[in-house]
Amino acid sequence: MTARLRVDWPNCRARGLCHELLPELVDLDEWGYPVVTGEVTPDLVADARAAVRMCPRLALRLVAQPSRPSSAAT
Amino acid sequence: MSDSPIRATDAPRVVEGPGLLSGLGGGPGLAAHRRQYGELPRVGLDDLLGELARLRVRGRGGAGFPFETKLRTVAAGRRPVLVVNLSEGEPASAKDCALATTRPHLVLDGVHTTATALGAREIHLVVPRERPRVRAAVRAALAERPERRVTVHTADARFVAGQARAALELIAGRPNLPVTSWQPEAVAGHRGRPTLLSNAETWAQVGRLVLVGEHRYAALGTTDEPGSTLLTLSGPTPTVVEVPYGTPWRDVLPASWSGRPVLVGGFHGTWVPWPDLVDGTVSVDAMRAAGAPLGAGVLVCPDEPAAAYTTRVVDYLAAQSAGRCGPCRNGLPALASAMRLGDEQRATELAALVTGRGACTHPDGTARLVRSLLALRAEVAS
Numbered sequence: 505m506t507a508r509l510r511v512d513w514p515n516c517r518a519r520g521l522c523h524e525l526l527p528e529l530v531d532l533d534e535w536g537y538p539v540v541t542g543e544v545t546p547d548l549v550a551d552a553r554a555a556v557r558m559c560p561r562l563a564l565r566l567v568a569q570p571s572r573p574s575s576a577a578t
Numbered sequence: 579m580s581d582s583p584i585r586a587t588d589a590p591r592v593v594e595g596p597g598l599l600s601g602l603g604g605g606p607g608l609a610a611h612r613r614q615y616g617e618l619p620r621v622g623l624d625d626l627l628g629e630l631a632r633l634r635v636r637g638r639g640g641a642g643f644p645f646e647t648k649l650r651t652v653a654a655g656r657r658p659v660l661v662v663n664l665s666e667g668e669p670a671s672a673k674d675c676a677l678a679t680t681r682p683h684l685v686l687d688g689v690h691t692t693a694t695a696l697g698a699r700e701i702h703l704v705v706p707r708e709r710p711r712v713r714a715a716v717r718a719a720l721a722e723r724p725e726r727r728v729t730v731h732t733a734d735a736r737f738v739a740g741q742a743r744a745a746l747e748l749i750a751g752r753p754n755l756p757v758t759s760w761q762p763e764a765v766a767g768h769r770g771r772p773t774l775l776s777n778a779e780t781w782a783q784v785g786r787l788v789l790v791g792e793h794r795y796a797a798l799g800t801t802d803e804p805g806s807t808l809l810t811l812s813g814p815t816p817t818v819v820e821v822p823y824g825t826p827w828r829d830v831l832p833a834s835w836s837g838r839p840v841l842v843g844g845f846h847g848t849w850v851p852w853p854d855l856v857d858g859t860v861s862v863d864a865m866r867a868a869g870a871p872l873g874a875g876v877l878v879c880p881d882e883p884a885a886a887y888t889t890r891v892v893d894y895l896a897a898q899s900a901g902r903c904g905p906c907r908n909g910l911p912a913l914a915s916a917m918r919l920g921d922e923q924r925a926t927e928l929a930a931l932v933t934g935r936g937a938c939t940h941p942d943g944t945a946r947l948v949r950s951l952l953a954l955r956a957e958v959a960s
Binding site for chain 1: 755756757758760900902903904905906908909931935936937
């Protein structure tokens with residue numbers, strides 16, 4: 505089972521720590537918001553957990569499977 | 579500049595149809611409804627699940643998710659909550675408004691019969707602030723059947739206010755804006771309880787199914803896609819029609835649209851060149867396979883060129899962002915600007931950048947619209 509990083513977008517304020525701690529998996533866009541670039545491979549799980557723990561906005565999570573946001577107008 | 583190119587209406591033209599929209603002449607009252615359909619039968623959960631699966635009843639809010647799967651998930655939890663979403667945040671859509679004002683008891687029969695089957699007691703109904711006739715029609719219909727308590731909530735006049743999580747936030751008494759969903763609403767929704775939140779047309783289809791039975795429901799549509807769907811055709815007065823699945827588009831689209839590209843699926847939708855659309859049929863599966871999902875059934879054919887119209891829509895959608903998610907708050911205005919400047923490369927990059935990066939699919943839908951315009955232009959140019 506592969507893990508994946510998910511951003512809690514309404515809580516993210518572009519502080520950028522996730523990129524500092526995990527540049528292998530997190531880029532920043534032109535406004536400083538994270539762009540998750542890949543799945544969390546086993547060798548990066550420990551670093552990913554650290555990034556989740558250190559996010560000052562608690563806006564990053566490690567989830568078990570890919571998850572899609574629910575539809576705009578249900 | 580950022581007004582919607584189509585204003586939300588609460589007085590669309592509603593055309594008599596073969597199923598949901600049959601018997602319009604009787605009016606929206608409960609007595610006429612019961613004369614047309616008889617008393618609401620009691621249906622067990624297992625029977626209902628079986629019928630919904632065999633008839634492939636899918637959500638009508640846009641995503642087309644199988645209703646049976648949602649109902650089964652909710653039934654596995656404890657004390658479910660039911661929500662009827664009539665908020666219709668997409669201004670170009672008027673089908674939910676048409677149902678509320680002409681067939682409200684089909685919607686209520688659908689949610690009542692499901693509540694009984696589930697043993698659920700809590701029902702919420704979300705109506706749009708900018709369409710006052712919907713709220714009035716719902717109040718009148720609820721007053722005719724006081725046996726079950728239904729709580730009515732009024733959604734903000736904002737494109738994303740009707741999104742599932744935004745509706746649940748409203749019901750919970752918080753700002754009516756999307757939040758991150760870590761679990762499906764059917765697993766953990768309102769107050770963490772399993773929540774069956776569905777579009778008003780979905781509930782109306784369930785209501786009609788229970789009232790007329792599986793056989794008559796399947797008399798419309800095709801073997802693969804039984805039943806019918808509501809569509810909103812844009813125009814000076816938007817028109818709501820009911821069409822059996824499998825109907826040729828040629829028989830549905832106004833002749834005056836002939837030759838022009840059609841925006842299928844509303845403002846989060848896809849431009850389709852007239853020749854590609856007109857030979858196809860009204861089908862959730864076929865339209866999805868063709869890359870132009872029906873969504874909530876909105877079809878728009880503007881008088882102005884598709885590019886200019888899209889620019890206006892993207893301007894509007896950028897202004898409709900709740901402004902909570904960084905990629906949407908920053909990316910959509912940048913995307914709107916690129917569209918105004920005709921910078922296709924920047925628009926393509928931004929469309930890719932914002933996709934999948936929000937609490938709801940507002941950025942994804944806006945990006946889809948932009949990409950489909952660029953594809954349309956490439957096709958015309960080739």
